[in-house]
Every structure is written in structure tokens, then in C-alpha cells.
Amino acid sequence: MKRDVKIGLEVHVQITSLKTKLFCGCSSDYRGKEPNTLVCPVCLGLPGSLPVLNRKAVEYAVMAALALNCKISSRMFFFRKNYFYPDLPKNFQITQYDKAGGVPLARNGYLYLDFEGRRRKIRISRIHLEEDPGRLIHLGSIDRSPYTLIDYNRSGVALLEVVTEPDIRSPREARIFLQKLRSILEHLGIFDGSLEGAMRCDANISLAGGMRVEVKNISSFREVERALSFEITRQRGLLEKGIKVKQETRHWDETRRVTVSLRTKETEQDYRYFPELDLVPVELSEEFIKKIRVKMPELPDKRVERFVSQYGLPRYDASVLVSSKGLADFFEEAVRLYNKPKEISNWMMSDLLRYLYENNLELRESKITPVKLVEMIKLIDEGVISGKIAKRILPKVIVTGKSPGEIVKEEGMVKISDLKFLEKLITRIFAENPKAVNDALINEKAAHYLVGQLMKATQGKADPVLSSRLIMKRLEELRKKKRMKQP
Numbered sequence: 001m002k003r004d005v006k007i008g009l010e011v012h013v014q015i016t017s018l019k020t021k022l023f024c025g026c027s028s029d030y031r032g033k034e035p036n037t038l039v040c041p042v043c044l045g046l047p048g049s050l051p052v053l054n055r056k057a058v059e060y061a062v063m064a065a066l067a068l069n070c071k072i073s074s075r076m077f078f079f080r081k082n083y084f085y086p087d088l089p090k091n092f093q094i095t096q097y098d099k100a101g102g103v104p105l106a107r108n109g110y111l112y113l114d115f116e117g118r119r120r121k122i123r124i125s126r127i128h129l130e131e132d133p134g135r136l137i138h139l140g141s142i143d144r145s146p147y148t149l150i151d152y153n154r155s156g157v158a159l160l161e162v163v164t165e166p167d168i169r170s171p172r173e174a175r176i177f178l179q180k181l182r183s184i185l186e187h188l189g190i191f192d193g194s195l196e197g198a199m200r201c202d203a204n205i206s207l208a209g210g211m212r213v214e215v216k217n218i219s220s221f222r223e224v225e226r227a228l229s230f231e232i233t234r235q236r237g238l239l240e241k242g243i244k245v246k247q248e249t250r251h252w253d254e255t256r257r258v259t260v261s262l263r264t265k266e267t268e269q270d271y272r273y274f275p276e277l278d279l280v281p282v283e284l285s286e287e288f289i290k291k292i293r294v295k296m297p298e299l300p301d302k303r304v305e306r307f308v309s310q311y312g313l314p315r316y317d318a319s320v321l322v323s324s325k326g327l328a329d330f331f332e333e334a335v336r337l338y339n340k341p342k343e344i345s346n347w348m349m350s351d352l353l354r355y356l357y358e359n360n361l362e363l364r365e366s367k368i369t370p371v372k373l374v375e376m377i378k379l380i381d382e383g384v385i386s387g388k389i390a391k392r393i394l395p396k397v398i399v400t401g402k403s404p405g406e407i408v409k410e411e412g413m414v415k416i417s418d419l420k421f422l423e424k425l426i427t428r429i430f431a432e433n434p435k436a437v438n439d440a441l442i443n444e445k446a447a448h449y450l451v452g453q454l455m456k457a458t459q460g461k462a463d464p465v466l467s468s469r470l471i472m473k474r475l476e477e478l479r480k481k482k483r484m485k486q487p
Helices: 055-067 171-188 221-240 286-294 300-311 315-322 325-337 341-358 370-381 387-400 404-411 419-432 434-442 444-457 464-485
Strands: 005-014 079-082 092-095 106-115 118-131 135-138 148-151 158-164 199-207 213-218 248-253 258-264
Touching: 005 171, 055 106, 055 118, 055 158, 055 171, 055 286, 092 118, 106 171, 171 199, 171 221, 171 300, 171 325, 199 221, 213 221, 221 248, 221 258, 300 315, 300 325, 300 341, 315 325, 315 341, 325 341, 325 370, 341 370, 341 387, 370 387, 370 404, 387 404, 419 434, 419 444, 419 464, 434 444, 434 464, 444 464
Parallel strands: 213 248
Antiparallel strands: 005 158, 005 199, 079 092, 106 118, 118 158, 135 148, 199 213, 248 258
16 A cells, blocks of 8 residues: 655755854864864854854845744844754754744745646744754764764864655655756855755654654765665555654664664654754844845746847756756857857766766866866767767767867877768679668668768767768669569
8 A cells, every 4th residue: 555755844054154153253164074173162162162153154144034934033042952962062963943042044935846747835844043963974874883083173063954745755856856956056155065964864754554764864865865765665565564664763764774773753842942042043134035035046947038038048958957057057158159058068967967977076076177068078979070979079079178179180080071081982882781771772771871881880880870871872873773673
């Protein structure tokens, strides 16, 4: 029996555009730094140290809340979330709470998704600011590691937590939601989603008849989809055997691709929330919010509309390109260099994105640039190379960063348009494939096989238009000869 799936996400997004942490002046640029070197008494929680709120973090958080259609609080408070875990040495996290008089930054937002031909509204319960804990480093998987190392450089980095209602109905839909959220935050300029650990996700998932299970700290869109798919299968299997699904927190093991039990799920009482008395309430005036609204850049939905109207792209193409700010910027720069938007879009959406996906690469990690993609398309348009040759060149450009022209010269990939050479090859191919020739004489569509053989013989270098024309001409000559022989 098919059971209803409910998924709610808690997305933790680092405000990577900040230079300092949320409550102190330590650098937030912790990646690649020596462990435990970007710390101070505040982010280490030493006695007597006092936090001071980063004003820029509040501005960026309000910007995100506006983009996600949230109602922004006129006054917000910070709370202490108490737990005994080594990633925050003071044994509590400064965060926000929406009960017991607590007021988060924003509430009651939403995001629209285009999914499987339908428009879906995903409600956002709340958005709040909090500090990131330190990094726990395990030897192997979390449940088998003989010890844990701690790096406090990340402790205190500003986090934006976006909490959805349980409106998501499938792992694929969860992935699309996260992709759109990332694109919005990148367009706002407050977040770089390509940085390791910049967006992490906790997923709460339940099936009808079972309890809610939380899967912690999933690190990428692909892994979110995998983790949720596994957990649905696990819970469904238990329920169908009559075994109760218990409420617990589980960890997604990316290596083994399974969820493993961490602990029985805590309740809110376990965290003993109470106000953070070292931080005063924050007033968010209408004037403050209005100034931020005026500075808002073009957001993904508007950019999709513009791509459709300005460049004549189908809505689907525009949506794919705008799913990442880097991808959309790349496209617009390429069009600025060579006004062929549909051709550029086709190459980006098919061969470029497929290569990046198959090799688990971000666009910025590759060595291709708009200039190099445009150069390749111009070589096709000028008749120097064929589309088939271009498909072989593009991966080499992505990996090496060499220009398409360089690769063509080095590997002798220039398109073959020599009539005598091609006619000689066609004679050989016709002699080697008599059945295919007879089929093509009866049905012109069968001639595609002969064209394919010619392309194979030239390693894709033959001019495809010229090759097709020459083969059709040769077939017509054979038809004439046959008619002349008939009495």
C-alpha cells in the first residue's frame, strides 16, 4: 500500500559574504586554515566574554526573508539552546526560538516550485539567525570512528536557518527546493553555494502510520535525494512488517549510503531554551526594512521571465540556466560576446551540464569560460569543425582550459570537406555495405546508416551536410542506372 510521505527541511546556510563571525570579530574564512587558529574568548565561550551582534548579518538575513516572502518581525530575540556536545565549548548555541515568548527574525514565508508540470507552494515556517558549531572530524564513518577531532574555527560563523513546513512530498522535490533556495541566496549576493559545507540540511521525514525521523547534516543536493530515498524505503519496510518506526535522529553515511541511528530524538524540553541575556532585543524598523528592500537585486523568478522575453528562450531552458547564478551569469556573458542565445543555451544545457553532473563538478571548478564556449560555437558556424567534433572538444576545454582552436590544431580535428577524398570513401562504404545500400535505394531514411559509416570512417571529421548530400547523390545515380536497365 502506498503511504503518504511528508518531508520538512531545516536548511542551515552560512552567510559566506561576511568577513567576521556572528558575535565576535574573528575571521569567518575558516576553510583551509590551521585548526583552532581563528578563535577568541567569545567563540570559545570563555568565562566573562560577551557576544556582540554583527549588524551586516542582520541586513543579509532580512534580505533573504524578503526574497522568501516572509513576514519580518519588528522585534527579535536571541535564546540559548542548551546541549552537552563538544562542537560548542560553552555547551549552548546562541539561536532564536519561536515559543515561550521567543521571536525569530521572520515567519510565514513561501516558495513556489515548478515540479512535474505543476506549481507547488512550499510554506516556510520561520527563518532565524544562529551561530554555527565547530567541525567534528571522524576517522571513517561516525559510528565506527575510534576518536573525534574538533576544529573550532567554524564555531560562531553566522548561519541562516530556513525551516519549511512538511509540504515536500518526494526526495526529488526536496532537491529542487534546495536548488531554488541556493539560487535565490546566490542572486542576493549573501552566499556562495559552491563552498564546502556552506549549505547543510537536516530532513524530517515521516510516512503515514509512522513517527517522524530526523536525518542530520546532509551536505549536497544529490545526497539529500539519496538519503531521503533510503529513509523512505527503510521506514516503509518496517511499517509493512508491522514494526513501529521510532522517533529518532539518524546520520546519513555517504560512503555506505545508509542512515545510521545516532540518538533518540530530543524534544524541545531537552534543550532548555531560555533568553540570551547578554544580547538585547533587536528592533527592525519599517525604515530599516524598506532600505534593504530597495537594494534587492533581480531574483531568479524575474530573471527567468527576462531570459524568456529578452533572449527568446523556452521557459524550461531559462529555468535550468537560472537554477544557478553562476550558470546564468556565464550564459549572459557568452551572449554578450556572440548573440546566439539559443545555440549557447543548447550547448550549456546538454553537453556542458551533463559533463559537470557526471563528474560531480561545479561550473567554477571547471576551466571553461564564456570566451572559450563562444569560440567553439563560432568554429562550428564558420564551418571549421562539425557539431560532432565540437562534442569531442568541449570536455577537453572543460578539463584543460585550452582554447578550442588550440585543441583543433593539436589533434587535427578540422572538418573534412575534400570532395575527392569523401567520394573515394563513399565508394568503399557502398562496396562494404551492399544490403544497406539496397535498403537506402528503397527507403531514403535508411541512408542515415551510410552517413553514420562515413562519419565513423573519418572519426566524426567529415562535414555532415556535405557527406549527406554526396551519399544522396550517389544513391540517386544508382537509381537512375537501375531504371535504365529495366526493359
